[in-house]
Amino acid sequence: MIPFKKNLFLYTLIGMTLVGCGSSDDNKETMQNSDNQAVVSEVSTDTSTDTSTDTSTDKSTDTSTDKSTDSSTETDNNAGQSSSSEQVELKVLSLLQNADIEKLDTEISIDVTDPSSLVQELILLVDGEEVQKLTQAPWIFDWENYFWANSPSLTLTVKAMTKDGKSYTLDDAITVNMSEKIAKLLKFNSVGGSALQDTNEAIIQVVAVNGAVSYEIEYTDTDGQSKQVNTTGVLATLPDLAIGNYSVRFRAFNSENRAGPWSDATEISILPPSLPAFSDPVFTKSKDGYQLVFEHTELGDDTVLNISLVNELSESISPSTKENHKIIFDGLKPGNFSWRASITNQYGHQSLWSSEKPLHLPKPLPPSMSSVKAEPLDGTFLVHFEWTSEDNATSYTAWIFNKKYRYFSYDTQSGTSLSKKMPAGEYTIVIQQVDTAGDTSGWSAPYDFSVGKFDIAIDIPEIRDANSPIPSVFQLNKNEFVIFTDNTKQNSNQFIKVNVVGEEVVNKSLELSDNQQLVKLITRYGKDLFAVGHTINAVNGHFSGLMVELDSNGDVISENTSSVLVDGTLNYRFIDVIETYEPVFGLGGIKTVKRVFVLGQFADSNNQFLAEIKDQKISNVVLIEPHEGSPFNVQYLAEEQAGGIAVATHVGSKLVVRLYNNDLQFKDEWISPDVISIDTLEGAVSLSNGIVVTGIDKTNMNVHYFELLNSDLTLITHMSEDYVFNTEFNNTMQIRSGFDIELFVDQGYGYLIGRNYSDLLVREEELQHYENIKVYSTPLYVGSSWNRDALFSVMWEMNSNQLRVQHAAR
Secondary structure: OOOOOHHHOOOOOOOOOOOOEOOEOOOOOOEEOOOOOEEOOOOOOOOOOOHHHHHHHHHOOOHHHHHHHHHHHHHHHHHOOOOHHHOOEEEEOOOOOOEEEOOOOEEEEEEEEOOOOOEEEEEEEEOOEEEEEEOOOOOEEEEOHHHHOOOOEEEEEEEEEEOOOOEEEOOOOEEEEEOOHHHHOOOEEEOOOOEEEOOOOEEEEEOOOOOOOEEEEEEEEOOOOEEEEEEOOOEEEEOOOOOEEEEEEEEEEOOOOOEOOOOOOEEEEEEOOOOOOOOOOEEEEEOOEEEEEEEOOOOOOOOEEEEEEEEOOOOEEOOOEEOOOEEEEEEEOOEEEEEEEEEEOOOOOEOOOOOOEEEEEOOOOOOEEEEEEEEEEOOEEEEEEEEEOOOOEEEEEEEEEEOOOOOEEEEEEOOOEEEEEEOOEEEEEEEEEEEOOOOEOOOOOOEEEEEOOEEEEEEOOOOOOOOOOOOEEEEOOOOEEEEEEOOOOOOOOEEEEEEOOOOEEEEEEOOOOOOEEEEEEEEEOOOEEEEEEEEEOOOOOOEEEEEEEEOOOOOEEEEEEOOOOEOOEOOEEEEEEEEEEEEEEEOOEEEEEEEEEEEEEEOOOOOEEEEEEEOOEEEEEEEEOOEOOEOOOOOEEEEOOOOOEEEEEEEOOEEEEEEEOOOOOEEEEEEOOOOOOEEEEEEEEEOOOEEEEEEEEOOOOEEEEEEEEOOOOOEEEEEEEEOOOEOOHHHHEEEOOOOOEEEEEEOOOOEEEEEEEOOOOOEOOOOEEEEEEEOOOOOOEEEEOOOOOEEEEEEEOOOOOEEEEEEEEO
16 A cells, blocks of 8 residues: 655545545544545645645644654555555535434435445444444435434444455544434324313324334323323323323334433313203102202213212211112201212213202291180180191191280190180280101291280160260179160160170160169179169159169069168168178188178258168168268268278368278268368279279369278378379279279370379379270270289270270280
8 A cells, every 4th residue: 555645635625535444543544624524535646835735744743743654654665555446435425513413314425435345334323332334325324313312412423344344434423413303393193182071091193203113102190190101103092091181292212222302292181071951859758858869861871970969057968879870868857958960971080060059958838827716714715726737747836925925835736726725915826847757847927816805896775975874894704794884764774794705795675664773783792793773653753772683694583672761761762882891700710791782862852871781671771971061972982991881972172081880880081181172073992901082173183092091091192193184083993903003094095094003102104005905985994804914994985875895905
């Protein structure tokens, strides 16, 4: 081989040439042109010189050059001169030093100068690793550089192998930069649709990568959990996907199991199943409570219905029965609930929940009142209640109370009726029921009712004027009242019996002769009725006292005309009667002796007398002496504590009260003070230990009350107040509690007013308003029922011939 002279190199700009001589690298020289291509050329005899030659010559003084020259000389001497046709030249035509690789594959073209056809193989090395071999022209490497793209830079070199076993390797390897754009060239052909539903898998197809023998597909859920699927083809199935969003990417592997970088990720979603339309549940009621059934028959066989049921405390309710298409809740109590529904398909994917819907399981319907009826019962009332309700009720609770909650009753029973003993009053009843499941209804609508309240008008066949007599009114027994009207020449006595529920039990005229008149009726001995009056002798016109016994229905039992001479005459009449109660002390204790006294008046002198009646006869008589020469015309009789009698009248400007014992012996007399000028006497009422007399003064502006000790008529106290009301004092002033007094008046409110006074006649400031008793005119009579829980009142109705009779609770 001809030795290379350093001053004979001809630099060419035709690429990079690799020259090898055997296996020795010491005999080749490499140069770089401006294009970074290494060139090796043959020896030239051209002696021309230029700047580059000079520069090269100057640089050839390098010690290494001298050593090379000496070595070449030695080699030439040993081997002899060689022809230039034996040289192998390799030129890299398509790749620059520090080139940026941005494709999946790179074509590397090698120009081989091989005059002797010695080259039998070219090898491409990447970072020293043999990658590809070529055994014949064209010498073009198709480098699948994707699989090396995980490294930011690589070193490439080419080695030529000759037939004689020699190799030629590039001294200066080519460095290339692997771009991130390579991975972005990986593409999905399809990902089965970006949004999948009613499936648990996705079919992925990638665009094939040259040189790839397999692919790895990675899918990651939103929680960061990743799974991989490997395939030798471009199709793969991602299995067992739950609902959610997934990030999918892939990479390829070559036959050397070298993997390239990951592709960019794409997104897929597994959607929940679509939510069908749900109908409202069906509920029924049994002894175990409510049963709630949710059912959707149109769902697929593998689809499951889900129901979430929550009570008003936000507590979740578990179903008692759960089938694919039906869910049952048993034993539910009434209340407010909410529910929502979803489905789960055959892949275990649950749909979104439906919107929350309210559900009300009602309490049992409350009963409804049908009727309330009352009947008298021993001074109270037996009230019958009836109601209707649902068929599945097992018990009822009735709550009865009055307006002021002074009375209430709480009764539980199984039937739909109730009978209750109750006093008079204004009441309200509400009822609730318990059904077979033990659920309690709400209370029924309040049902207001009255017991013992009535307001009736009774026609009185009489001609009345402003001075019409005041009727006798009293309570006959616990359940009945009697009204007895005085008679005049134009009218007969009217006997009226009314019970406490407002029924007119009796209303009739007494069958008396025209010359008979009765003026007062009382109960006698607690057994029968006793009336007094007079009869007129048709011949001489004389009066005779008349006594009539009646039964409780107003039928005459007997009539007796007094035949006893009083003060030597029979010409008198009875104008009032009273029953007294005399306490008698004996071995058996205190007994009460009832006695009856009448007030009589002589027809010729108008003087009066008192007499006791025994066995329908006068048994004892006392004349009532005039007062200071004026007749003592008794207006009111009052009972004395020990069974005697007090009589009261008005004389001049004085009130005069006289006291007689039970033997009609005169005891004491009281005369009102001179400083008080009294115009009228309005009443005399007995208390437990005293007598109260009432009168209106001359001005008609003040009413005076005098309380006298009933044993000797000592004045206890005196009180006066403005006379701003109307009433019939003697019949509307009642004992309230032994000593206290209640006076019932018309004070302009349109209803009855009660004025209360202490035992010392101190009036309470607060008035009692009885709005349930209407005022039609001046009250004639107001009295309490036997147990004091109700009031009975009698008034004339203005401009009519009717009595208004009312009964109502206090």
